[in-house]
Amino acid sequence: MEIVEKAKLAKEAIRTWQRVKSSLRNKVLEEMALILINNKDEILSANRIDLQNAQDKGISGALLDRLALTDDRIMDMAQGMREVASMPDPLGEVLHGMVRPNGLQINKVRVPLGVIGIIYEARPNVTADATGLCLKAGNAVILRGGSEAVRSNQRIVALLRQALVNVELSPEIVQIVEDTDRAQVQQMMKLNQYIDVIIPRGGAGLIQAVINHSTVPVIETGVGNCHIFVDESANLADACAITINAKTQRPAVCNAAETLLVHSDVADEFLPQVYEALKAKGVLVRGCTQVKQILPDVELASESDWETEYLDLTLAVRVIKTFDDGLDHIARYGTRHSEAIVTESYTHAQRFLAEVDAAAVYVNASTRFTDGSQFGMGAEIGISTQKLHARGPMGLNELTTTKYIVYGKGTTRA
Amino acid sequence: MEIVEKAKLAKEAIRTWQRVKSSLRNKVLEEMALILINNKDEILSANRIDLQNAQDKGISGALLDRLALTDDRIMDMAQGMREVASMPDPLGEVLHGMVRPNGLQINKVRVPLGVIGIIYEARPNVTADATGLCLKAGNAVILRGGSEAVRSNQRIVALLRQALVNVELSPEIVQIVEDTDRAQVQQMMKLNQYIDVIIPRGGAGLIQAVINHSTVPVIETGVGNCHIFVDESANLADACAITINAKTQRPAVCNAAETLLVHSDVADEFLPQVYEALKAKGVLVRGCTQVKQILPDVELASESDWETEYLDLTLAVRVIKTFDDGLDHIARYGTRHSEAIVTESYTHAQRFLAEVDAAAVYVNASTRFTDGSQFGMGAEIGISTQKLHARGPMGLNELTTTKYIVYGKGTTRA
Numbered sequence: 035m036e037i038v039e040k041a042k043l044a045k046e047a048i049r050t051w052q053r054v055k056s057s058l059r060n061k062v063l064e065e066m067a068l069i070l071i072n073n074k075d076e077i078l079s080a081n082r083i084d085l086q087n088a089q090d091k092g093i094s095g096a097l098l099d100r101l102a103l104t105d106d107r108i109m110d111m112a113q114g115m116r117e118v119a120s121m122p123d124p125l126g127e128v129l130h131g132m133v134r135p136n137g138l139q140i141n142k143v144r145v146p147l148g149v150i151g152i153i154y155e156a157r158p159n160v161t162a163d164a165t166g167l168c169l170k171a172g173n174a175v176i177l178r179g180g181s182e183a184v185r186s187n188q189r190i191v192a193l194l195r196q197a198l199v200n201v202e203l204s205p206e207i208v209q210i211v212e213d214t215d216r217a218q219v220q221q222m223m224k225l226n227q228y229i230d231v232i233i234p235r236g237g238a239g240l241i242q243a244v245i246n247h248s249t250v251p252v253i254e255t256g257v258g259n260c261h262i263f264v265d266e267s268a269n270l271a272d273a274c275a276i277t278i279n280a281k282t283q284r285p286a287v288c289n290a291a292e293t294l295l296v297h298s299d300v301a302d303e304f305l306p307q308v309y310e311a312l313k314a315k316g317v318l319v320r321g322c323t324q325v326k327q328i329l330p331d332v333e334l335a336s337e338s339d340w341e342t343e344y345l346d347l348t349l350a351v352r353v354i355k356t357f358d359d360g361l362d363h364i365a366r367y368g369t370r371h372s373e374a375i376v377t378e379s380y381t382h383a384q385r386f387l388a389e390v391d392a393a394a395v396y397v398n399a400s401t402r403f404t405d406g407s408q409f410g411m412g413a414e415i416g417i418s419t420q421k422l423h424a425r426g427p428m429g430l431n432e433l434t435t436t437k438y439i440v441y442g443k444g445t446t447r448a
Numbered sequence: 449m450e451i452v453e454k455a456k457l458a459k460e461a462i463r464t465w466q467r468v469k470s471s472l473r474n475k476v477l478e479e480m481a482l483i484l485i486n487n488k489d490e491i492l493s494a495n496r497i498d499l500q501n502a503q504d505k506g507i508s509g510a511l512l513d514r515l516a517l518t519d520d521r522i523m524d525m526a527q528g529m530r531e532v533a534s535m536p537d538p539l540g541e542v543l544h545g546m547v548r549p550n551g552l553q554i555n556k557v558r559v560p561l562g563v564i565g566i567i568y569e570a571r572p573n574v575t576a577d578a579t580g581l582c583l584k585a586g587n588a589v590i591l592r593g594g595s596e597a598v599r600s601n602q603r604i605v606a607l608l609r610q611a612l613v614n615v616e617l618s619p620e621i622v623q624i625v626e627d628t629d630r631a632q633v634q635q636m637m638k639l640n641q642y643i644d645v646i647i648p649r650g651g652a653g654l655i656q657a658v659i660n661h662s663t664v665p666v667i668e669t670g671v672g673n674c675h676i677f678v679d680e681s682a683n684l685a686d687a688c689a690i691t692i693n694a695k696t697q698r699p700a701v702c703n704a705a706e707t708l709l710v711h712s713d714v715a716d717e718f719l720p721q722v723y724e725a726l727k728a729k730g731v732l733v734r735g736c737t738q739v740k741q742i743l744p745d746v747e748l749a750s751e752s753d754w755e756t757e758y759l760d761l762t763l764a765v766r767v768i769k770t771f772d773d774g775l776d777h778i779a780r781y782g783t784r785h786s787e788a789i790v791t792e793s794y795t796h797a798q799r800f801l802a803e804v805d806a807a808a809v810y811v812n813a814s815t816r817f818t819d820g821s822q823f824g825m826g827a828e829i830g831i832s833t834q835k836l837h838a839r840g841p842m843g844l845n846e847l848t849t850t851k852y853i854v855y856g857k858g859t860t861r862a
Contacts, residue, residue, distance in 0.1 A: 049779065049803060132824060138813060140823060147835050148805070226659070230835050245640070249659050251666070251836045272858030279860035365463065376858075387853050389463060391562070399552060399856025408861070409554060409852070410546060421561050421644050421849040422665045423837040435835035438823070439801050442813025444686030444790075446693035447822070 037176075037218045040209040041228035044149045044174040047206035052146055052172050054203065056123035063119035063166055065197040067112040070162060073193050074108050080189035081158065088156075088182045096286070101156045101182055111162040111190075114413060118166040121412045124430040125172050136448075139441040144434045146172030148230035151222055152415075153244055155236040156180030161190045164235075165208055167415050171433035174207035176229065178222060180236075181214035188212055223248035230435075233428075235416050238343070253423060255416035258288035258371035259343045260401040263360045263386070265377035266299040272398055273376040274308050277349075279400040280374065282315040286345050288417060289372050289404040293340060293350040295360050298324070301353045305329055317347045324353035340367045357382055364390055371419050372401035393419060393426035451590075451632045454623040455642035458563045458588040461620035466560055466586050468617065470537035477533035477580055479611040481526040484576060487607050488522050494603035495572065502570075502596045510700070515570045515596055525576040525604075528827060532580040535826045538844040539586050550862075553855040558848045560586030562644035565636055566829075567658055569650040570594030575604045578649075579622055581829050585847035588621035590643065592636060594650075595628035602626055637662035644849075647842075649830050652757070667837060669830035672702035672785035673757045674815040677774045677800070679791035680713040686812055687790040688722050691763075693814040694788065696729040700759050702831060703786050703818040707754060707764040709774050712738070715767045719743055731761045738767035754781045771796055778804055785833050786815035807833060807840035 081103040131141040152164045168175040179187045195205035234244040264273040280291035320335040339350040354360045374396035375386040383397045394404040406414025411429030418424040424432035495517040545555040566578045582589040593601045609619035648658040678687040694705035734749040753764040768774045788810035789800040797811045808818040820828025825843030832838040838846035
């Protein structure tokens with residue numbers, strides 16, 4: 035079926051779906067969890083074909099690892115569904131209500147976004163995770179995963195749709211773009227009539243392609259060139275612990291630190307100690323010329339290092355002359371994701387928090403906390419690095435919009 | 449100067465501007481009001497050249513009227529600035545705050561969006577109005593008005609920038625695209641690095657062009673194909689008053705009604721009385737075949753009438769068989785702006801409010817209330833008909849984003 039037909043079906047189905055009570059929406063997610071567990075073997079055998087095809091194409095390493103499903107990963111997908119089911123319902127909340135002087139009663143109420151398109155890479159677990167979050171918030175979902183995962187995704191979506199049928203609801207609120215060529219996804223990004231928002235999940239290339247081609251509104255997620263700025267007044271033990279945590283606790287994610295900025299007044303004392311700790315964790319350091327004077331055996335950084343989201347155990351390190359130079363560096367190279375300062379200066383802490391333009395700004399804490407569960411919102415669909423609609427971790431509330439509900443008594447405008 | 453240079457200047461200037469206290473931001477707007485009044489004659493003479501050029505190009509009627517400035521209109525612009533200055537500061541509000549189990553203190557705080565691009569038609573008053581709202585909310589603004597108003601806009605912007613200089617602030621937070629060809633505005637819509645959001649203000653063609661070409665996130669405003677649905681249980685006197693108000697109180701605006709839907713059970717009684725009232729107001733009616741049976745002298749509507757935003761004294765009228773048919777018509781032809789039902793049925797009122805997908809849904813009230821001032825938010829920058837970020841009238845809050853401010857104590861993630 036053509037993507038336009040699927041999108042139309044999703045748009046139509048949402049008129050019924052949005053009337054479904056939260057208890058039944060939760061039941062759908064429970065049913066989805068169950069059906070995934072009960073049909074594990076079927077999913078795994080579809081996944082084995084995907085894996086074989088990927089290996090035949092020469093895909094290996096991290097990409098292959100993300101594509102691979104196991105018993106445990108399927109259990110995690112089911113567990114994720116159950117956790118989302120147990121979260122509070124975001125819908126119906128009255129965000130603001132008033133009676134106007136003319137008696138008009140106006141309530142601003144949280145409602146579903148509508149039809150959400152998710153464009154992602156070859157990670158079949160996203161298929162279930164994204165569906166759970168979108169459906170819980172009353173939305174329909176159109177999934178377009180990476181072509182390497184096509185059979186796994188087809189299988190998972192067939193099961194999720196069956197779960198809807200099992201509870202006597204229309205399966206059309208979950209749609210998958212099965213075509214692996216680019217024509218359908220290109221078309222999908224222009225379906226403003228049927229799709230309310232597209233959320234790309236994946237690397238910088240994928241996100242940029244969606245931004246460039248979509249006329250449907252996009253929520254930009256992901257790229258994090260995050261900094262740790264060690265100020266002259268920093269507690270150096272804290273600075274060391276925070277640097278190690280932000281760089282090494284999970285280097286492949288967007289909230290990991292990529293550049294360490296060190297004030298020149300503490301560089302002589304701090305750099306040798308943090309370098310020891312980094313080396314012990316297997317981190318490769320690429321430093322500016324001043325760093326190299328203090329740590330002669332590090333590699334020399336080039337301009338491109340300040341711009342790079344390594345997503346692995348590499349850290350760019352730069353000595354900074356003044357606090358303002360530090361802010362300038364972050365303004366120039368940061369991607370407005372998560373930025374941290376380590377300082378004991380009240381004034382510098384306040385200025386950093388106010389002046390650094392990012393989704394999350396930290397004093398004396400690791401950038402690794404920018405995450406839905408760490409921020410207390412449960413599962414997340416991604417981390418927004420744009421300023422419209424949602425900024426930072428996006429949970430269920432960020433998958434909703436609002437509507438003004440107005441009660442009159444034959445009220446007309448004077 | 450090239451647009452990319454201007455956008456860069458705006459982006460840089462915002463780092464200082466966002467530190468400016470609200471009392472000084474208000475003083476800037478007061479200064480702007482004053483400078484507009486004191487230099488009225490200068491603005492009027494620039495406007496006279498624009499008007500002459502427009503007339504030479506054969507422009508007339510409503511377009512010419514919108515382009516024309518008068519003493520009163522300039523006073524209104526100044527008065528608008530003063531009103532925005534007197535509104536509460538949207539910035540700094542803590543929307544949500546918590547302490548996490550690990551001691552991390554997280555506040556979600558309202559901050560400026562950043563650099564806002566406004567693309568609009570030949571209405572020089574928008575130049576001042578949009579600047580006032582954007583600046584009050586801590587943003588920089590890049591203005592691109594219709595080419596017919598270029599001299600008026602240049603003069604107004606020069607004065608607004610002078611006002612900033614007068615209070616010893618950088619004028620670079622107000623930029624104007626002076627070039628009247630399309631090259632610069634095309635470039636502007638791709639400057640994701642420097643521009644945070646673009647808001648188009650104008651007709652459907654302008655808005656669609658911006659959606660199609662912009663990679664910068666867009667807030668879609670405007671088009672309103674709004675319906676009044678007269679249910680079988682309606683109080684017909686209310687229905688008549690609401691129809692007349694929604695159609696005729698100000699027909700050229702987006703929240704005016706364009707189609708009247710009448711339940712077949714009340715068509716015989718209601719249509720003659722509403723038609724009399726509409727005729728008395730000079731409204732031309734285009735009706736479906738059933739309407740024509742009751743009102744033989746109306747014009748016959750075609751399919752395109754259900755899709756048309758007339759923006760003048762024309763009304764499409766259709767007889768509807770069931771309540772659900774009414775919802776279907778609105779789902780198919782509505783533009784998700786403002787929709788109203790007139791009914792005494794509790795169940796139909798509740799279903800209409802829940803199931804109609806629009807920025808504002810009304811029971812027993814005119815669609816004309818969808819407006820910033822009517823909703824108690826003061827001046828507005830436009831009415832969003834998209835679901836991301838802002839929906840319905842956009843006031844100062846809608847010109848902001850949020851930022852997570854996180855206080856740790858050497859806190860790292862386990």
